[in-house]
Amino acid sequence: MKKRKTISNNRNLLRLLYNSYLPKVVNCAIDINLFDVLAQKELSLKEISGKINTVETITEALLDVLVAVDLIKINEGKYSLLQTANDFFLDVSKANIVSTVKNFSGSAGPFDNLKAVLREGPPVFNDRMWTNANSIASMEHQQYGGAIQNVLAFIRTIPEFKACKKMCDFAGSVGYFSFEFIQENPQIESHVYDLSEVCDLAKEMKKDEEYYNRITYHDFDMASNRSFGSGYDLFFGSHFLYKFNAERTLVEFFKQVNQAMNSGGLFVSNHITSNPDGENDVTLSIVELMTRCIGYPTHQLAEIDLKTALKKAGFGEFRTKYLADEAPYPTLLLSAVKIMEI
Incomplete structure:
Protein backbone atom coordinates (compact mmCIF):
# COMPACT_ATOMS: atom_id res chain seq x y z
CA MET A 1 0.00 0.00 0.00
CA GLY A 121 -33.14 36.20 -13.29
CA PRO A 122 -30.59 33.40 -13.62
CA PRO A 123 -30.14 31.15 -16.65
CA VAL A 124 -31.36 27.56 -16.72
CA PHE A 125 -28.83 25.55 -14.73
CA ASN A 126 -26.42 23.53 -16.89
CA ASP A 127 -26.22 20.16 -15.14
CA ARG A 128 -23.41 19.15 -17.50
CA MET A 129 -21.06 21.95 -16.43
CA TRP A 130 -18.80 19.52 -14.52
CA THR A 131 -18.60 16.80 -17.18
CA ASN A 132 -15.37 17.77 -18.96
CA ALA A 133 -11.89 16.56 -18.03
CA ASN A 134 -10.58 19.97 -16.96
CA SER A 135 -13.50 20.66 -14.60
CA ILE A 136 -13.31 17.18 -13.10
CA ALA A 137 -9.55 17.45 -12.53
CA SER A 138 -9.94 20.91 -10.98
CA MET A 139 -12.65 19.65 -8.63
CA GLU A 140 -10.56 16.66 -7.59
CA HIS A 141 -7.48 18.78 -6.91
CA GLN A 142 -9.51 21.12 -4.72
CA GLN A 143 -10.91 18.19 -2.71
CA TYR A 144 -7.38 17.06 -1.86
CA GLY A 145 -6.71 20.43 -0.23
CA GLY A 146 -8.51 19.44 2.96
CA ALA A 147 -11.98 18.08 2.17
CA ILE A 148 -10.88 14.48 1.65
CA GLN A 149 -8.63 14.59 4.70
CA ASN A 150 -11.52 15.92 6.82
CA VAL A 151 -13.86 13.16 5.66
CA LEU A 152 -11.25 10.45 6.28
CA ALA A 153 -10.57 11.75 9.80
CA PHE A 154 -14.33 11.62 10.49
CA ILE A 155 -14.96 8.18 9.04
CA ARG A 156 -12.06 6.64 10.99
CA THR A 157 -14.00 7.40 14.18
CA ILE A 158 -17.04 5.35 13.07
CA PRO A 159 -16.75 1.71 14.21
CA GLU A 160 -19.18 0.42 11.56
CA PHE A 161 -16.91 1.63 8.75
CA LYS A 162 -14.33 -1.12 9.22
CA ALA A 163 -16.99 -3.78 8.62
CA CYS A 164 -18.24 -2.26 5.34
CA LYS A 165 -17.69 -4.28 2.17
CA LYS A 166 -19.94 -2.79 -0.51
CA MET A 167 -20.16 0.97 -1.02
CA CYS A 168 -22.25 3.32 -3.15
CA ASP A 169 -20.42 6.56 -4.00
CA PHE A 170 -23.40 8.53 -5.27
CA ALA A 171 -22.67 11.43 -7.65
CA GLY A 172 -19.07 10.44 -6.98
CA SER A 173 -17.44 11.98 -10.07
CA VAL A 174 -14.30 9.96 -10.90
CA GLY A 175 -14.34 8.27 -7.50
CA TYR A 176 -11.64 10.15 -5.62
CA PHE A 177 -13.39 9.53 -2.30
CA SER A 178 -13.79 5.84 -3.18
CA PHE A 179 -10.07 5.39 -3.80
CA GLU A 180 -9.30 6.92 -0.41
CA PHE A 181 -11.95 4.88 1.42
CA ILE A 182 -10.53 1.68 -0.05
CA GLN A 183 -7.08 2.62 1.25
CA GLU A 184 -8.63 2.90 4.71
CA ASN A 185 -10.63 -0.32 4.35
CA PRO A 186 -9.22 -2.60 1.59
CA GLN A 187 -12.19 -4.98 1.70
CA ILE A 188 -14.50 -2.31 0.23
CA GLU A 189 -15.73 -2.58 -3.34
CA SER A 190 -17.19 0.73 -4.50
CA HIS A 191 -19.90 1.47 -7.04
CA VAL A 192 -19.68 5.04 -8.35
CA TYR A 193 -22.85 6.50 -9.87
CA ASP A 194 -22.63 9.62 -12.06
CA LEU A 195 -23.53 10.96 -15.48
CA SER A 196 -22.41 8.86 -18.44
CA GLU A 197 -19.94 11.51 -19.62
CA VAL A 198 -18.28 11.54 -16.19
CA CYS A 199 -18.09 7.75 -16.01
CA ASP A 200 -16.48 7.54 -19.45
CA LEU A 201 -13.84 10.07 -18.40
CA ALA A 202 -13.30 8.31 -15.07
CA LYS A 203 -12.51 5.01 -16.76
CA GLU A 204 -9.86 6.76 -18.85
CA MET A 205 -8.44 9.03 -16.14
CA LYS A 206 -8.27 6.41 -13.36
CA LYS A 207 -7.45 3.19 -15.19
CA ASP A 208 -3.83 3.13 -14.04
CA GLU A 209 -4.49 3.92 -10.37
CA GLU A 210 -4.12 1.43 -7.56
CA TYR A 211 -7.48 -0.10 -6.55
CA TYR A 212 -9.08 0.74 -9.92
CA ASN A 213 -10.21 -2.90 -10.14
CA ARG A 214 -12.20 -2.45 -6.91
CA ILE A 215 -14.36 0.33 -8.38
CA THR A 216 -17.25 -0.03 -10.83
CA TYR A 217 -18.64 3.02 -12.63
CA HIS A 218 -22.37 3.18 -13.40
CA ASP A 219 -23.99 5.64 -15.81
CA PHE A 220 -26.77 7.39 -13.91
CA ASP A 221 -29.03 10.40 -14.34
CA MET A 222 -31.63 11.28 -11.69
CA ALA A 223 -33.88 12.65 -14.43
CA SER A 224 -34.38 9.18 -15.90
CA ASN A 225 -33.03 6.66 -13.36
CA ARG A 226 -34.41 5.72 -9.97
CA SER A 227 -32.42 2.59 -9.10
CA PHE A 228 -28.81 2.62 -7.95
CA GLY A 229 -28.23 -0.96 -6.96
CA SER A 230 -28.69 -2.72 -3.62
CA GLY A 231 -26.91 -4.52 -0.82
CA TYR A 232 -24.79 -1.57 0.30
CA ASP A 233 -23.09 -1.46 3.70
CA LEU A 234 -21.97 2.12 3.06
CA PHE A 235 -23.68 4.91 1.13
CA PHE A 236 -21.61 8.08 0.70
CA GLY A 237 -22.64 11.43 -0.74
CA SER A 238 -20.75 14.69 -1.02
CA HIS A 239 -22.27 18.01 -2.16
CA PHE A 240 -25.25 16.67 -4.08
CA LEU A 241 -28.22 16.83 -1.68
CA TYR A 242 -28.83 20.58 -1.89
CA LYS A 243 -31.31 20.48 -4.75
CA PHE A 244 -33.30 17.60 -3.21
CA ASN A 245 -33.81 19.67 -0.07
CA ALA A 246 -34.71 22.81 -2.02
CA GLU A 247 -37.28 20.87 -4.05
CA ARG A 248 -38.69 19.09 -0.97
CA THR A 249 -37.75 15.64 -2.32
CA LEU A 250 -35.06 14.76 0.23
CA VAL A 251 -37.21 12.29 2.19
CA GLU A 252 -38.22 10.51 -1.01
CA PHE A 253 -34.56 10.20 -2.04
CA PHE A 254 -33.51 8.88 1.37
CA LYS A 255 -36.24 6.25 1.21
CA GLN A 256 -34.65 5.02 -2.03
CA VAL A 257 -31.28 5.00 -0.27
CA ASN A 258 -32.81 2.98 2.58
CA GLN A 259 -34.11 0.36 0.14
CA ALA A 260 -30.65 0.07 -1.46
CA MET A 261 -28.88 -0.55 1.87
CA ASN A 262 -28.46 -3.52 4.15
CA SER A 263 -29.94 -3.33 7.62
CA GLY A 264 -27.45 -1.56 9.89
CA GLY A 265 -25.79 0.04 6.89
CA LEU A 266 -23.93 3.33 7.22
CA PHE A 267 -24.88 6.57 5.46
CA VAL A 268 -22.22 9.33 5.38
CA SER A 269 -22.75 12.88 4.16
CA ASN A 270 -20.35 15.77 3.44
CA HIS A 271 -22.16 19.06 2.71
CA ILE A 272 -21.89 22.81 3.16
CA THR A 273 -24.20 23.93 5.94
CA SER A 274 -25.50 27.13 7.44
CA ASN A 275 -23.74 28.69 10.41
CA PRO A 276 -25.23 27.20 13.60
CA ASP A 277 -25.11 30.62 15.29
CA GLY A 278 -27.05 32.17 12.42
CA GLU A 279 -24.34 34.66 11.54
CA ASN A 280 -23.39 35.30 7.92
CA ASP A 281 -20.06 33.89 6.82
CA VAL A 282 -18.36 35.91 4.06
CA THR A 283 -17.16 32.94 2.01
CA LEU A 284 -20.42 31.04 2.51
CA SER A 285 -22.51 33.99 1.36
CA ILE A 286 -20.33 34.50 -1.75
CA VAL A 287 -20.65 30.80 -2.64
CA GLU A 288 -24.43 31.03 -2.24
CA LEU A 289 -24.64 34.09 -4.49
CA MET A 290 -22.49 32.36 -7.12
CA THR A 291 -24.71 29.28 -6.91
CA ARG A 292 -27.97 31.16 -7.44
CA CYS A 293 -26.45 33.20 -10.29
CA ILE A 294 -25.87 30.03 -12.34
CA GLY A 295 -29.45 28.86 -11.83
CA TYR A 296 -28.93 26.34 -9.01
CA PRO A 297 -31.30 26.81 -6.04
CA THR A 298 -28.82 26.70 -3.14
CA HIS A 299 -25.51 25.33 -1.92
CA GLN A 300 -26.39 24.94 1.76
CA LEU A 301 -28.06 22.16 3.71
CA ALA A 302 -29.03 22.80 7.33
CA GLU A 303 -28.33 20.08 9.88
CA ILE A 304 -31.93 20.04 11.07
CA ASP A 305 -33.23 19.47 7.52
CA LEU A 306 -30.78 16.63 6.92
CA LYS A 307 -31.55 14.84 10.18
CA THR A 308 -35.31 15.30 9.88
CA ALA A 309 -35.36 13.79 6.39
CA LEU A 310 -33.14 10.87 7.42
CA LYS A 311 -35.33 10.09 10.45
CA LYS A 312 -38.43 9.97 8.23
CA ALA A 313 -36.60 7.54 5.94
CA GLY A 314 -35.62 5.02 8.62
CA PHE A 315 -32.20 6.28 9.74
CA GLY A 316 -30.90 7.10 13.22
CA GLU A 317 -27.84 6.87 15.52
CA PHE A 318 -26.42 10.12 14.18
CA ARG A 319 -22.81 11.24 14.50
CA THR A 320 -21.85 14.74 13.39
CA LYS A 321 -18.78 16.90 13.08
CA TYR A 322 -19.11 20.60 12.31
CA LEU A 323 -16.12 22.05 10.46
CA ALA A 324 -15.51 25.76 10.87
CA ASP A 325 -11.75 26.37 11.01
CA GLU A 326 -10.90 23.19 9.07
CA ALA A 327 -12.84 24.15 5.91
CA PRO A 328 -13.19 27.28 3.75
CA TYR A 329 -16.93 27.43 4.50
CA PRO A 330 -19.11 25.91 7.24
CA THR A 331 -19.28 22.17 6.57
CA LEU A 332 -21.22 19.37 8.25
CA LEU A 333 -20.00 15.78 8.26
CA LEU A 334 -22.78 13.43 9.30
CA SER A 335 -23.22 9.68 9.59
CA ALA A 336 -26.41 7.74 10.20
CA VAL A 337 -27.32 4.07 10.52
CA LYS A 338 -30.22 2.36 8.78
CA ILE A 339 -32.34 1.28 11.75
CA MET A 340 -35.54 0.20 9.99
CA GLU A 341 -36.84 -0.94 6.62
CA ILE A 342 -39.00 1.44 4.60
Whole structure:
Protein backbone atom coordinates (compact mmCIF):
# COMPACT_ATOMS: atom_id res chain seq x y z
CA MET A 1 0.00 0.00 0.00
CA LYS A 2 1.39 3.40 -0.99
CA LYS A 3 2.02 5.87 1.80
CA ARG A 4 -0.06 9.03 1.45
CA LYS A 5 1.76 12.27 0.86
CA THR A 6 0.79 14.91 3.40
CA ILE A 7 -0.94 17.90 1.78
CA SER A 8 -1.65 21.12 3.62
CA ASN A 9 -5.20 22.45 4.01
CA ASN A 10 -6.36 24.91 1.32
CA ARG A 11 -9.06 26.62 3.41
CA ASN A 12 -7.24 29.95 3.84
CA LEU A 13 -6.31 30.11 0.17
CA LEU A 14 -9.88 29.41 -0.92
CA ARG A 15 -11.22 32.04 1.46
CA LEU A 16 -8.76 34.53 -0.03
CA LEU A 17 -9.89 33.67 -3.56
CA TYR A 18 -13.59 33.91 -2.76
CA ASN A 19 -13.04 37.23 -1.01
CA SER A 20 -11.39 38.53 -4.18
CA TYR A 21 -14.89 38.63 -5.71
CA LEU A 22 -16.08 41.18 -3.17
CA PRO A 23 -15.23 44.35 -5.18
CA LYS A 24 -17.26 42.99 -8.11
CA VAL A 25 -20.23 42.29 -5.83
CA VAL A 26 -20.04 45.68 -4.10
CA ASN A 27 -19.68 47.47 -7.43
CA CYS A 28 -22.85 45.80 -8.69
CA ALA A 29 -24.71 46.88 -5.55
CA ILE A 30 -23.61 50.44 -6.24
CA ASP A 31 -24.56 50.16 -9.90
CA ILE A 32 -28.16 49.08 -9.18
CA ASN A 33 -28.54 51.86 -6.56
CA LEU A 34 -28.98 49.41 -3.70
CA PHE A 35 -27.15 51.59 -1.18
CA ASP A 36 -29.01 54.72 -2.27
CA VAL A 37 -32.37 52.99 -1.83
CA LEU A 38 -31.45 51.81 1.67
CA ALA A 39 -30.17 55.27 2.62
CA GLN A 40 -33.77 56.45 2.72
CA LYS A 41 -35.22 53.94 5.22
CA GLU A 42 -35.26 50.32 6.38
CA LEU A 43 -36.76 48.00 3.79
CA SER A 44 -37.78 44.36 3.49
CA LEU A 45 -36.42 42.08 0.78
CA LYS A 46 -39.66 42.40 -1.18
CA GLU A 47 -39.57 46.20 -0.91
CA ILE A 48 -35.93 46.39 -2.01
CA SER A 49 -36.50 44.13 -5.02
CA GLY A 50 -39.53 46.18 -6.00
CA LYS A 51 -37.68 49.50 -5.82
CA ILE A 52 -34.62 48.37 -7.81
CA ASN A 53 -36.53 45.94 -10.05
CA THR A 54 -34.56 42.77 -9.23
CA VAL A 55 -35.25 39.05 -8.70
CA GLU A 56 -35.85 38.35 -5.00
CA THR A 57 -33.83 35.13 -4.65
CA ILE A 58 -30.70 36.65 -6.21
CA THR A 59 -31.19 39.92 -4.31
CA GLU A 60 -31.43 37.99 -1.04
CA ALA A 61 -28.12 36.25 -1.74
CA LEU A 62 -26.51 39.59 -2.64
CA LEU A 63 -27.78 41.15 0.59
CA ASP A 64 -26.38 38.22 2.57
CA VAL A 65 -22.90 38.96 1.21
CA LEU A 66 -23.22 42.64 2.13
CA VAL A 67 -24.42 41.72 5.62
CA ALA A 68 -21.48 39.34 6.05
CA VAL A 69 -18.96 42.11 5.28
CA ASP A 70 -20.67 44.65 7.58
CA LEU A 71 -22.01 47.04 4.96
CA ILE A 72 -25.68 46.30 5.63
CA LYS A 73 -27.54 44.97 8.67
CA ILE A 74 -30.80 43.10 8.99
CA ASN A 75 -33.17 43.39 11.91
CA GLU A 76 -36.53 41.57 12.04
CA GLY A 77 -36.59 41.18 8.26
CA LYS A 78 -35.68 44.80 7.53
CA TYR A 79 -32.39 45.83 5.88
CA SER A 80 -30.56 49.09 6.51
CA LEU A 81 -27.13 50.63 5.87
CA LEU A 82 -24.30 50.43 8.35
CA GLN A 83 -22.06 53.47 8.81
CA THR A 84 -19.33 52.39 6.38
CA ALA A 85 -21.76 52.05 3.47
CA ASN A 86 -23.46 55.29 4.44
CA ASP A 87 -20.15 57.18 4.49
CA PHE A 88 -18.46 55.75 1.40
CA PHE A 89 -21.02 54.35 -1.08
CA LEU A 90 -23.56 57.14 -1.42
CA ASP A 91 -23.28 59.79 -4.14
CA VAL A 92 -24.15 62.52 -1.62
CA SER A 93 -21.22 61.66 0.63
CA LYS A 94 -18.14 63.85 0.40
CA ALA A 95 -16.03 60.75 1.11
CA ASN A 96 -17.59 58.37 -1.41
CA ILE A 97 -15.14 55.92 -3.04
CA VAL A 98 -17.41 54.64 -5.81
CA SER A 99 -14.83 55.26 -8.55
CA THR A 100 -12.17 53.50 -6.48
CA VAL A 101 -14.35 50.41 -6.11
CA LYS A 102 -14.78 50.29 -9.89
CA ASN A 103 -10.99 50.17 -10.29
CA PHE A 104 -10.90 46.97 -8.23
CA SER A 105 -13.76 45.29 -10.06
CA GLY A 106 -12.29 44.09 -13.34
CA SER A 107 -12.43 40.30 -13.79
CA ALA A 108 -13.58 37.44 -15.95
CA GLY A 109 -15.28 35.77 -13.02
CA PRO A 110 -18.72 34.53 -12.00
CA PHE A 111 -20.12 37.99 -11.22
CA ASP A 112 -19.49 39.72 -14.53
CA ASN A 113 -23.19 39.37 -15.36
CA LEU A 114 -24.49 39.89 -11.83
CA LYS A 115 -26.44 43.02 -12.72
CA ALA A 116 -28.21 41.26 -15.59
CA VAL A 117 -29.03 38.25 -13.40
CA LEU A 118 -30.45 40.52 -10.72
CA ARG A 119 -32.70 42.21 -13.29
CA GLU A 120 -33.67 39.26 -15.48
CA GLY A 121 -33.14 36.20 -13.29
CA PRO A 122 -30.59 33.40 -13.62
CA PRO A 123 -30.14 31.15 -16.65
CA VAL A 124 -31.36 27.56 -16.72
CA PHE A 125 -28.83 25.55 -14.73
CA ASN A 126 -26.42 23.53 -16.89
CA ASP A 127 -26.22 20.16 -15.14
CA ARG A 128 -23.41 19.15 -17.50
CA MET A 129 -21.06 21.95 -16.43
CA TRP A 130 -18.80 19.52 -14.52
CA THR A 131 -18.60 16.80 -17.18
CA ASN A 132 -15.37 17.77 -18.96
CA ALA A 133 -11.89 16.56 -18.03
CA ASN A 134 -10.58 19.97 -16.96
CA SER A 135 -13.50 20.66 -14.60
CA ILE A 136 -13.31 17.18 -13.10
CA ALA A 137 -9.55 17.45 -12.53
CA SER A 138 -9.94 20.91 -10.98
CA MET A 139 -12.65 19.65 -8.63
CA GLU A 140 -10.56 16.66 -7.59
CA HIS A 141 -7.48 18.78 -6.91
CA GLN A 142 -9.51 21.12 -4.72
CA GLN A 143 -10.91 18.19 -2.71
CA TYR A 144 -7.38 17.06 -1.86
CA GLY A 145 -6.71 20.43 -0.23
CA GLY A 146 -8.51 19.44 2.96
CA ALA A 147 -11.98 18.08 2.17
CA ILE A 148 -10.88 14.48 1.65
CA GLN A 149 -8.63 14.59 4.70
CA ASN A 150 -11.52 15.92 6.82
CA VAL A 151 -13.86 13.16 5.66
CA LEU A 152 -11.25 10.45 6.28
CA ALA A 153 -10.57 11.75 9.80
CA PHE A 154 -14.33 11.62 10.49
CA ILE A 155 -14.96 8.18 9.04
CA ARG A 156 -12.06 6.64 10.99
CA THR A 157 -14.00 7.40 14.18
CA ILE A 158 -17.04 5.35 13.07
CA PRO A 159 -16.75 1.71 14.21
CA GLU A 160 -19.18 0.42 11.56
CA PHE A 161 -16.91 1.63 8.75
CA LYS A 162 -14.33 -1.12 9.22
CA ALA A 163 -16.99 -3.78 8.62
CA CYS A 164 -18.24 -2.26 5.34
CA LYS A 165 -17.69 -4.28 2.17
CA LYS A 166 -19.94 -2.79 -0.51
CA MET A 167 -20.16 0.97 -1.02
CA CYS A 168 -22.25 3.32 -3.15
CA ASP A 169 -20.42 6.56 -4.00
CA PHE A 170 -23.40 8.53 -5.27
CA ALA A 171 -22.67 11.43 -7.65
CA GLY A 172 -19.07 10.44 -6.98
CA SER A 173 -17.44 11.98 -10.07
CA VAL A 174 -14.30 9.96 -10.90
CA GLY A 175 -14.34 8.27 -7.50
CA TYR A 176 -11.64 10.15 -5.62
CA PHE A 177 -13.39 9.53 -2.30
CA SER A 178 -13.79 5.84 -3.18
CA PHE A 179 -10.07 5.39 -3.80
CA GLU A 180 -9.30 6.92 -0.41
CA PHE A 181 -11.95 4.88 1.42
CA ILE A 182 -10.53 1.68 -0.05
CA GLN A 183 -7.08 2.62 1.25
CA GLU A 184 -8.63 2.90 4.71
CA ASN A 185 -10.63 -0.32 4.35
CA PRO A 186 -9.22 -2.60 1.59
CA GLN A 187 -12.19 -4.98 1.70
CA ILE A 188 -14.50 -2.31 0.23
CA GLU A 189 -15.73 -2.58 -3.34
CA SER A 190 -17.19 0.73 -4.50
CA HIS A 191 -19.90 1.47 -7.04
CA VAL A 192 -19.68 5.04 -8.35
CA TYR A 193 -22.85 6.50 -9.87
CA ASP A 194 -22.63 9.62 -12.06
CA LEU A 195 -23.53 10.96 -15.48
CA SER A 196 -22.41 8.86 -18.44
CA GLU A 197 -19.94 11.51 -19.62
CA VAL A 198 -18.28 11.54 -16.19
CA CYS A 199 -18.09 7.75 -16.01
CA ASP A 200 -16.48 7.54 -19.45
CA LEU A 201 -13.84 10.07 -18.40
CA ALA A 202 -13.30 8.31 -15.07
CA LYS A 203 -12.51 5.01 -16.76
CA GLU A 204 -9.86 6.76 -18.85
CA MET A 205 -8.44 9.03 -16.14
CA LYS A 206 -8.27 6.41 -13.36
CA LYS A 207 -7.45 3.19 -15.19
CA ASP A 208 -3.83 3.13 -14.04
CA GLU A 209 -4.49 3.92 -10.37
CA GLU A 210 -4.12 1.43 -7.56
CA TYR A 211 -7.48 -0.10 -6.55
CA TYR A 212 -9.08 0.74 -9.92
CA ASN A 213 -10.21 -2.90 -10.14
CA ARG A 214 -12.20 -2.45 -6.91
CA ILE A 215 -14.36 0.33 -8.38
CA THR A 216 -17.25 -0.03 -10.83
CA TYR A 217 -18.64 3.02 -12.63
CA HIS A 218 -22.37 3.18 -13.40
CA ASP A 219 -23.99 5.64 -15.81
CA PHE A 220 -26.77 7.39 -13.91
CA ASP A 221 -29.03 10.40 -14.34
CA MET A 222 -31.63 11.28 -11.69
CA ALA A 223 -33.88 12.65 -14.43
CA SER A 224 -34.38 9.18 -15.90
CA ASN A 225 -33.03 6.66 -13.36
CA ARG A 226 -34.41 5.72 -9.97
CA SER A 227 -32.42 2.59 -9.10
CA PHE A 228 -28.81 2.62 -7.95
CA GLY A 229 -28.23 -0.96 -6.96
CA SER A 230 -28.69 -2.72 -3.62
CA GLY A 231 -26.91 -4.52 -0.82
CA TYR A 232 -24.79 -1.57 0.30
CA ASP A 233 -23.09 -1.46 3.70
CA LEU A 234 -21.97 2.12 3.06
CA PHE A 235 -23.68 4.91 1.13
CA PHE A 236 -21.61 8.08 0.70
CA GLY A 237 -22.64 11.43 -0.74
CA SER A 238 -20.75 14.69 -1.02
CA HIS A 239 -22.27 18.01 -2.16
CA PHE A 240 -25.25 16.67 -4.08
CA LEU A 241 -28.22 16.83 -1.68
CA TYR A 242 -28.83 20.58 -1.89
CA LYS A 243 -31.31 20.48 -4.75
CA PHE A 244 -33.30 17.60 -3.21
CA ASN A 245 -33.81 19.67 -0.07
CA ALA A 246 -34.71 22.81 -2.02
CA GLU A 247 -37.28 20.87 -4.05
CA ARG A 248 -38.69 19.09 -0.97
CA THR A 249 -37.75 15.64 -2.32
CA LEU A 250 -35.06 14.76 0.23
CA VAL A 251 -37.21 12.29 2.19
CA GLU A 252 -38.22 10.51 -1.01
CA PHE A 253 -34.56 10.20 -2.04
CA PHE A 254 -33.51 8.88 1.37
CA LYS A 255 -36.24 6.25 1.21
CA GLN A 256 -34.65 5.02 -2.03
CA VAL A 257 -31.28 5.00 -0.27
CA ASN A 258 -32.81 2.98 2.58
CA GLN A 259 -34.11 0.36 0.14
CA ALA A 260 -30.65 0.07 -1.46
CA MET A 261 -28.88 -0.55 1.87
CA ASN A 262 -28.46 -3.52 4.15
CA SER A 263 -29.94 -3.33 7.62
CA GLY A 264 -27.45 -1.56 9.89
CA GLY A 265 -25.79 0.04 6.89
CA LEU A 266 -23.93 3.33 7.22
CA PHE A 267 -24.88 6.57 5.46
CA VAL A 268 -22.22 9.33 5.38
CA SER A 269 -22.75 12.88 4.16
CA ASN A 270 -20.35 15.77 3.44
CA HIS A 271 -22.16 19.06 2.71
CA ILE A 272 -21.89 22.81 3.16
CA THR A 273 -24.20 23.93 5.94
CA SER A 274 -25.50 27.13 7.44
CA ASN A 275 -23.74 28.69 10.41
CA PRO A 276 -25.23 27.20 13.60
CA ASP A 277 -25.11 30.62 15.29
CA GLY A 278 -27.05 32.17 12.42
CA GLU A 279 -24.34 34.66 11.54
CA ASN A 280 -23.39 35.30 7.92
CA ASP A 281 -20.06 33.89 6.82
CA VAL A 282 -18.36 35.91 4.06
CA THR A 283 -17.16 32.94 2.01
CA LEU A 284 -20.42 31.04 2.51
CA SER A 285 -22.51 33.99 1.36
CA ILE A 286 -20.33 34.50 -1.75
CA VAL A 287 -20.65 30.80 -2.64
CA GLU A 288 -24.43 31.03 -2.24
CA LEU A 289 -24.64 34.09 -4.49
CA MET A 290 -22.49 32.36 -7.12
CA THR A 291 -24.71 29.28 -6.91
CA ARG A 292 -27.97 31.16 -7.44
CA CYS A 293 -26.45 33.20 -10.29
CA ILE A 294 -25.87 30.03 -12.34
CA GLY A 295 -29.45 28.86 -11.83
CA TYR A 296 -28.93 26.34 -9.01
CA PRO A 297 -31.30 26.81 -6.04
CA THR A 298 -28.82 26.70 -3.14
CA HIS A 299 -25.51 25.33 -1.92
CA GLN A 300 -26.39 24.94 1.76
CA LEU A 301 -28.06 22.16 3.71
CA ALA A 302 -29.03 22.80 7.33
CA GLU A 303 -28.33 20.08 9.88
CA ILE A 304 -31.93 20.04 11.07
CA ASP A 305 -33.23 19.47 7.52
CA LEU A 306 -30.78 16.63 6.92
CA LYS A 307 -31.55 14.84 10.18
CA THR A 308 -35.31 15.30 9.88
CA ALA A 309 -35.36 13.79 6.39
CA LEU A 310 -33.14 10.87 7.42
CA LYS A 311 -35.33 10.09 10.45
CA LYS A 312 -38.43 9.97 8.23
CA ALA A 313 -36.60 7.54 5.94
CA GLY A 314 -35.62 5.02 8.62
CA PHE A 315 -32.20 6.28 9.74
CA GLY A 316 -30.90 7.10 13.22
CA GLU A 317 -27.84 6.87 15.52
CA PHE A 318 -26.42 10.12 14.18
CA ARG A 319 -22.81 11.24 14.50
CA THR A 320 -21.85 14.74 13.39
CA LYS A 321 -18.78 16.90 13.08
CA TYR A 322 -19.11 20.60 12.31
CA LEU A 323 -16.12 22.05 10.46
CA ALA A 324 -15.51 25.76 10.87
CA ASP A 325 -11.75 26.37 11.01
CA GLU A 326 -10.90 23.19 9.07
CA ALA A 327 -12.84 24.15 5.91
CA PRO A 328 -13.19 27.28 3.75
CA TYR A 329 -16.93 27.43 4.50
CA PRO A 330 -19.11 25.91 7.24
CA THR A 331 -19.28 22.17 6.57
CA LEU A 332 -21.22 19.37 8.25
CA LEU A 333 -20.00 15.78 8.26
CA LEU A 334 -22.78 13.43 9.30
CA SER A 335 -23.22 9.68 9.59
CA ALA A 336 -26.41 7.74 10.20
CA VAL A 337 -27.32 4.07 10.52
CA LYS A 338 -30.22 2.36 8.78
CA ILE A 339 -32.34 1.28 11.75
CA MET A 340 -35.54 0.20 9.99
CA GLU A 341 -36.84 -0.94 6.62
CA ILE A 342 -39.00 1.44 4.60
